[in-house]
Amino acid sequence: MSASNLVKSYGERRAVDGVSLRVLAGQTLGLLGPNGAGKSTTVGMLCGLVRLDAGEVLLAGEPISPDAMRAKGRIGLVPQDLALYEELPALENLRLFGALYGLAGARLTERCKAALALANLEDRARDKVATFSGGMKRRLNIACALLHEPQLLILDEPTVGVDPQSRNAIFDTLEQLKREGRSLVYTSHYMEEVERLADHIVIMDHGKVLADESPAALRELLPAQAALRFELREPLKEEHLERLRGEAGVAGISANGTAYEVRLADPDDAVSLLAWLEKNGYRIHHFATARASLEDIFLNLTGRSLRD
Numbered sequence: 164m165s166a167s168n169l170v171k172s173y174g175e176r177r178a179v180d181g182v183s184l185r186v187l188a189g190q191t192l193g194l195l196g197p198n199g200a201g202k203s204t205t206v207g208m209l210c211g212l213v214r215l216d217a218g219e220v221l222l223a224g225e226p227i228s229p230d231a232m233r234a235k236g237r238i239g240l241v242p243q244d245l246a247l248y249e250e251l252p253a254l255e256n257l258r259l260f261g262a263l264y265g266l267a268g269a270r271l272t273e274r275c276k277a278a279l280a281l282a283n284l285e286d287r288a289r290d291k292v293a294t295f296s297g298g299m300k301r302r303l304n305i306a307c308a309l310l311h312e313p314q315l316l317i318l319d320e321p322t323v324g325v326d327p328q329s330r331n332a333i334f335d336t337l338e339q340l341k342r343e344g345r346s347l348v349y350t351s352h353y354m355e356e357v358e359r360l361a362d363h364i365v366i367m368d369h370g371k372v373l374a375d376e377s378p379a380a381l382r383e384l385l386p387a388q389a390a391l392r393f394e395l396r397e398p399l400k401e402e403h404l405e406r407l408r409g410e411a412g413v414a415g416i417s418a419n420g421t422a423y424e425v426r427l428a429d430p431d432d433a434v435s436l437l438a439w440l441e442k443n444g445y446r447i448h449h450f451a452t453a454r455a456s457l458e459d460i461f462l463n464l465t466g467r468s469l470r471d
């Protein structure tokens with residue numbers, strides 16, 4: 164799928180302002196941004212629910228628009244707000260959405276069975292959705308979008324309100340879909356979720372694309388790739404602190420009493436740094452290393468924390 168120069172305004176407010184992106188076959192695009200960045204509006208345009216003011220969306224060369232029924236049939240959408248009938252059992256929800264996607268007869272039955280298995284809800288097929296937990300509803304919401312075996316699945320913040328166990332179950336499902344070769348678009352404001360799934364990441368804010376990179380290339384945007392945190396029995400001598408600050412590959416040091424954080428350009432330098440400390444007679448209480456997260460990258464790009 165390719166989207167070029169998408170624009171959408173609501174009255175005076177420009178929700179999406181010239182967004183371009185591409186989803187390659189079999190790959191997962193992570194679409195990241197804080198609340199109100201324009202992710203849902205972009206997703207609405209990608210799947211032909213929101214009419215464009217300007218720009219173009221093509222899926223395998225075919226334009227997507229609210230009237231392009233055939234092309235839209237190749238997309239599955241998992242909306243941010245649950246789209247389920249609470250008073251119907253899980254299976255009846257699936258049968259209804261399957262029928263809306265044009266499935267009938269034995270094929271509909273077979274697809275509903277597969278979707279229930281994928282959502283791990285086989286034993287709750289005949290229970291009303293109203294009796295389900297938040298995580299079960301989310302899993303069913305995803306299953307409803309997969310009945311027609313779409314090439315492209317678009318998920319708009321699919322883990323909102325989900326406990327960690329269901330979140331893992333959702334990730335297992337999405338990883339299985341990736342292995343089957345499907346393309347995914349995954350919007351979230353959680354960096355760690357996107358890092359786990361995405362082959363490519365687009366970061367948005369105020370309706371515009373701030374970065375469009377592979378996760379590895381995004382990390383390259385940062386001066387420090389990793390941090391080594393350690394606590395010593397006694398503080399670093401001033402001369403050693405100065406020596407460390409001057410080392411090539413050390414992007415910065417912060418200290419809090421005898422606890423230090425050294426930001427490193429290359430994570431591999433952490434080992435030689437620890438050896439150097441020992442050689443100079445320091446006793447290390449404990450230490451930990453951390454890779455720079457995409458959270459740091461967002462802060463670097465926008466000057467704002469992701470969960471503002």
Ligand SMILES: Nc1ncnc2c1ncn2[C@@H]1O[C@H](COP(=O)(O)OP(=O)(O)OP(=O)(O)O)[C@@H](O)[C@H]1O
Binds near residue numbers: 177200203204
């Ligand atoms: N139907 C609408 N009518 C008026 N304004 C809208 C509409 N839909 C979105 N907006 C506005 O467009 C901007 C972008 O909203 P959008 O929902 O696309 O952002 P988002 O990144 O998905 O945020 P969130 O993570 O909170 O869902 C916001 O300022 C929002 O208030």
